[in-house]
Amino acid sequence: MKDSNLVLYFGSRVVSAAGNLVSVALFTRLVSPAEYGVYVLTFAWAIIVYGFATQWMKFAYFGVYRAAQAETIVASYARLVGAATLLVALGLGLAAALGGMTPEFAAALFGLFFGMTVYEALVEVARTRLAARAVALSMIFRAVFSLVLGSVALTLEPTAISLSIAIAFAHLIAAVPSALAVKHFVGAPAARDAAATLARYGWPLILSFGVMAVGQTVDRLMISYFAGDATLGPYGVIADLMRQSFMVVGESIALALITVGKQLADEGHEAESDAVMRRAFQACLAAATFGAAFFVVFGHDLARLALGEPFAQRGYEIIPYFAVAFCFMTLKNFYFSQVIFFAKAALLEFIIAAVFVATSAAIALALVPSQGAIGGAIALMIAHGVATLAAALLGRRLRKLPVDLTALAVMPAAALGVTLAALAIDGWSLQPVAALAAKTALFAAAVGAIALRFDLFSLARGRAARGSPA
Numbered sequence: 001m002k003d004s005n006l007v008l009y010f011g012s013r014v015v016s017a018a019g020n021l022v023s024v025a026l027f028t029r030l031v032s033p034a035e036y037g038v039y040v041l042t043f044a045w046a047i048i049v050y051g052f053a054t055q056w057m058k059f060a061y062f063g064v065y066r067a068a069q070a071e072t073i074v075a076s077y078a079r080l081v082g083a084a085t086l087l088v089a090l091g092l093g094l095a096a097a098l099g100g101m102t103p104e105f106a107a108a109l110f111g112l113f114f115g116m117t118v119y120e121a122l123v124e125v126a127r128t129r130l131a132a133r134a135v136a137l138s139m140i141f142r143a144v145f146s147l148v149l150g151s152v153a154l155t156l157e158p159t160a161i162s163l164s165i166a167i168a169f170a171h172l173i174a175a176v177p178s179a180l181a182v183k184h185f186v187g188a189p190a191a192r193d194a195a196a197t198l199a200r201y202g203w204p205l206i207l208s209f210g211v212m213a214v215g216q217t218v219d220r221l222m223i224s225y226f227a228g229d230a231t232l233g234p235y236g237v238i239a240d241l242m243r244q245s246f247m248v249v250g251e252s253i254a255l256a257l258i259t260v261g262k263q264l265a266d267e268g269h270e271a272e273s274d275a276v277m278r279r280a281f282q283a284c285l286a287a288a289t290f291g292a293a294f295f296v297v298f299g300h301d302l303a304r305l306a307l308g309e310p311f312a313q314r315g316y317e318i319i320p321y322f323a324v325a326f327c328f329m330t331l332k333n334f335y336f337s338q339v340i341f342f343a344k345a346a347l348l349e350f351i352i353a354a355v356f357v358a359t360s361a362a363i364a365l366a367l368v369p370s371q372g373a374i375g376g377a378i379a380l381m382i383a384h385g386v387a388t389l390a391a392a393l394l395g396r397r398l399r400k401l402p403v404d405l406t407a408l409a410v411m412p413a414a415a416l417g418v419t420l421a422a423l424a425i426d427g428w429s430l431q432p433v434a435a436l437a438a439k440t441a442l443f444a445a446a447v448g449a450i451a452l453r454f455d456l457f458s459l460a461r462g463r464a465a466r467g468s469p470a
Contacts, residue, residue: 010252012136017248019143023150024237025306027163030154033311037229038160040236042105044217046112046164049092051213052206053084054117058124059209059349060202063341065128066266069194074125074185076194081121088113108164115171119178125185126178127259134181142174208350215357215383219376222368234314235373238303239322239380242295246326249287250334253280257459258338265342278402282454284335285407289415290447292327296320297422297439314373321377328384335401336391343398351394356387407454418446 028036061077089110096106119142126134146167153166224232257280264273295302299319303312332352340349360383367375395401422439430438451457 008132008136008256010249010256012139013248013252016139016143017244019140019147020244021241021306023143023147024241025308026147026151027154028233028237028307028311030151031158031160031163032230033233033314034228034230035158035160035233036237036311037224037231037233039163040220040232040240041224041229042108042160042164043112044220044236046109046116047217048210048213049088049109049113050116052210053088053113054081054121055209055213056202056205057081057084057198058120059205059340060198061124062128064197064201070129071185071188072191072194073198074182075188075190076198077121077125078185079190080195080198081117085114085117104161108161108168111165111168115168119171119175122175122178122182126181129182130259131178131181132256134177137177138174141177142170145170145173204347204350208347208353211350211357212353215353215360218357218361219364219368219380222364223373223376226369227372231314231373234307234311235318235376237307237311238315238318239377241306242299242319242322243326243329245295246287246291246330249291250284250330253283253287254334254338257283258334258341262338262341274402278404279459281335281402282404282407283456283459284331285404285411286450286454286456288327288330289411290418290450291330292323293415293419293422294443295323296419297443299323301436318373318377321374321381325377325381325384328381328388332384332388332391336388336395339391339395339399339401342401343395348391348394348398352387352391355390356383359383359386404454410453411450414446414450418443 031039057077057080061073065073092101092106092110095101096103101109119138123135123138126138149166149170150163153162156162220232220236223235257276261273261276261280264270264276296319300312300316303315303319306312307315337349337352360379363379363382364376367378369375371378422442425435425438425442428435
């Protein structure tokens with residue numbers, strides 16, 4: 001992997017996130033909170049279908065991928081995806097025919113599922129082939145075409161169904177750069193042995209990702225049922241914006257560092273792999289802790305600016321809970337759970353997913369009926385915290401991924417300290433602009449100090465990808 005890939009991935013994710021922020025800001029001004037809530041609900045069901053049907057294949061592919069057998073593995077992966085997609089289409093068609101859902105909802109649900117499946121599969125293949133520019137371009141295309149097609153759809157017909165179809169097409173168009181990067185695999189022969197290897201590796205993931213998808217959406221399903229779509233709309237849009245912000249950095253770390261760490265481990269270079277993974281841990285921890293601090297300090301202002309008052313006013317109280325929830329999520333998804341690829345222990349992912357969904361469902365069921373959106377946010381926060389602890393403790397029984405204890409002590413303490421100091425500024429008798437400037441300067445100074453202390457700026461210069469010890 002080239003040294004510039006982390007910068008390329010991160011830059012493309014930042015551009016993508018900025019585009020998505022503009023999209024959401026525009027979409028929430030074109031539809032009502034209730035109608036956007038229907039879209040959030042549709043997307044939640046699409047995530048569940050994707051989790052059970054095809055997401056496991058993506059991770060199984062990454063887990064078994066070897067460059068020497070690339071053609072056979074990619075071809076077998078493509079055929080498995082095609083077969084699963086056909087089964088989902090038949091299942092949704094049957095459900096619509098039997099009256100379980102409207103044909104329009106079935107079409108929107110399948111469109112989102114199909115778009116996500118094609119996009120994620122092609123980007124994953126391009127990533128393992130180290131086609132960084134194609135992957136980065138796909139990320140940017142997804143944001144751009146989501147904005148353009150979504151805006152056109154809502155202008156013509158401001159409904160959740162039209163937005164869902166537009167987003168589905170945006171995913172398909174965004175997959176084109178990655179598809180072109182791996183077009184030489186077209187016509188490659190599949191092999192029964194390769195497909196069997198994917199299935200053996202991935203069968204525990206079928207349940208784990210499906211269960212995890214349920215856990216990640218159960219709060220939304222319950223809020224829709226108990227509090228209504230008008231409450232779900234603001235809840236969903238704030239959660240998605242915050243989650244995506246954490247994912248920007250998390251996915252960049254996974255794409256650029258953990259891919260290298262696994263490759264080095266596969267080649268038997270354990271010391272170099274551990275050095276890269278230690279840097280990945282430091283980067284994940286910094287992103288998680290200071291990301292949470294950022295949203296606690298600036299989240300209210302950002303929500304009001306990005307979403308407008310009708311959406312933002314319903315979400316102020318849930319932002320701190322989401323901030324902590326996605327802090328845990330970043331550490332779990334982009335570091336501790338990566339152990340399954342090093343130890344070939346896909347069953348662990350199912351155990352973690354089961355812990356997550358059991359915790360999330362139990363707490364959401366207890367709190368959402370009476371507390372509404374706040375109850376859902378609390379359930380999500382606790383569930384992510386418990387699942388992260390489970391991933392860290394259980395994963396170390398299989399392979400001890402490096403954990404920098406100094407960073408583990410210093411970074412959360414620094415993030416908490418800057419948060420408390422910034423919130424204290426709100427109590428001063430300052431004009432809003434002056435208070436914002438003071439908090440921004442304080443936060444920037446803290447982030448800069450941590451980056452210097454742990455040499456995080458070296459990631460931008462590419463040294464971590466060479467496995468230099470930290």
